[in-house]
Amino acid sequence: MLEQNKFKTKKQQQAWNKTLAGRYYNAMVKRPFLFFGLPFLTTIYAASVYFAEFTAYRYEIQDGKVKALSEEEALKLDKGRRKVDMKEEFYRLQQLGKQDDWEQVRVPRMKGESDNVF
């Protein structure tokens, strides 16, 4: 449980007042801003500034790992690749397969749909 205020005898209290925790606690009760607020704010603000270094470093590492390649560079990675020339490819594709073996077909209309044949 979150019990803070255990009973202390006078002697225990005096002994506790002498410990570091006790001295800090008493100072904090007296001046909460100086002994609690200021360290709190400073830590958080400093953290926001200094963590930027880590983040920047992390970005740099990732930047080193990932590199954008141009199309040509990407193709060069493939060892056994065929030599490609854009014009050649165009003519080759034109030769592939028959060009006019297709026929326009009328899609069957749905039931009740107008045929649009006048």
Place this chain on the structure above:
Amino acid sequence: MSLKLNIQRWLFSTNAKDIAVLYFIFALFSAMIGTGLSAIIRLELANTGSPFLHGNTQAFNVVITAHAILMIFFFVMPALVGGFGNYLMPLMLGASDMAFARLNNISFWLLVPSLILILTSALVEAGAGTGWTVYFPLAGIQSHSGPAVDLAIFSLHLSGFSSLLGAINFITTFINMRTIGMKYENVPLFAWAVLFTAILLLLSLPVLAAGLTMGIFDRNFNTSFFEYAGGGDAVLYQHLFYWWNHPEVYILIIPGFGIISHAVSAIASKPVFGVQGMIYAMWSIGLLGFCVWSHHMFAVGLDSDTRAYFTSATMVIAVPTSIKIFSWLATLYGGTIRLNVTALFALGFIFLFTIGGLTGVVLANSALDIPFHDSYYVVAHFHYVLSMGAVFSIFCGWYLWSPKILGLHYNERLSHIHFWLMFIGVNVTFFPMHFLGLQGMPRRINDYPDAFIGWNQVASLGSIISIVASIVFIYVVYDQLTNGLHQGNKALDSQFKPSFMGTNLNVEGYTGPTLEWTVSTPPSLHAFNTPAVLY
């Protein structure tokens, strides 16, 4: 009361409590218009092919702009700062009124013309389809030629001026009007929250005003602050805007933090855990709130070190925010919790606000933000922190304090129905938006590919549920106002009567840890004409 006396009391009011009531009425009114606009948005997005506005994209953008501005400037801020702030802060400090009572009146009455201006702006010519961010060059004279954008900017000027005067008032009240014996350490958390809100307003609003004024000059007087052709820089506008906007989101939520702290302590019948930690968490949230603005601008092409700084600074804000969340949980821990409607809204706030905070941390990664920016993921994020954070805190505060403020009780059962409808409604509306955003659906566009239909329909269904919830809430308030004396004092009892397991220290009427519970119900207009003395 005669008409003359009514005018005396309400139009010329210098009493913080009356002005707070005016703010509540104003906020409820704007919330209803804003909700209506949100219904238009969800109807339009309920299916592909622009089913509601028939392809009028400008109209859609006008609606989203008006929706955002109404909800933020005319609902959440007036309710939290104007309403709860004005009513409770002087009471909690043991002050007889606000420090500058007449300034308070001006603050409120500036909002009315401001509201009229924004509504006019939506209705004249093609309206202001700029989004609430009013980015240039979209808001420039080439893209929005008519007077609509000028009217919208004037509206923001006026409401900003109103908030600025209010902020000065709150800060002075906090410093000067504390009653005898109330040291800073004894000031209740809600009053602290309003103080930080006021400081944020004071330091950020002038920058927004400057940015908007530069925009007005660009539009009307041939300057070119944001105009590349004339040597200006449109990104400058974004810097000015977000210098204000990030503190603004904390302005919207910090008063809510204050309300939730009081609610949590009331429902657990325990003092708040770690009050000092709570206060300095708000301090540091406010401080860092000014250091993170560019996390809204990761996509404009900042250099890598800048993005690293804004990423890490943004993530550090999650630390004080978590301190608050865990302190609330620690307050609840070991308490005898009364699951009344205040508790439901407070727990709902803690749970859902945390989800919004988590998606915020995701967006804070400048790398992740590149794909997520301007997608529905962002919309999901800010609705979790606003519609479920700020708005839940307003409802929570209403159910906690309205029986005290009005001396009239609400119907507990209806209020529970309101909570559950609202809880289900907003989650069904906004949770699917995470999925839509992750799949790449952009915000502020009124049509989308068929692949997005499913979750959009779910979201639209959810919005209908939350509109029903809002109607239930309006009925709860109506019932409270007309029938409140006959509800018994169940509403107050359920908050404060000692429960079977609870402590008997809370005698009848529970004089809680804060001063507002010690005065009569409803509090008289000048509650502390003789200063309360604190020991």
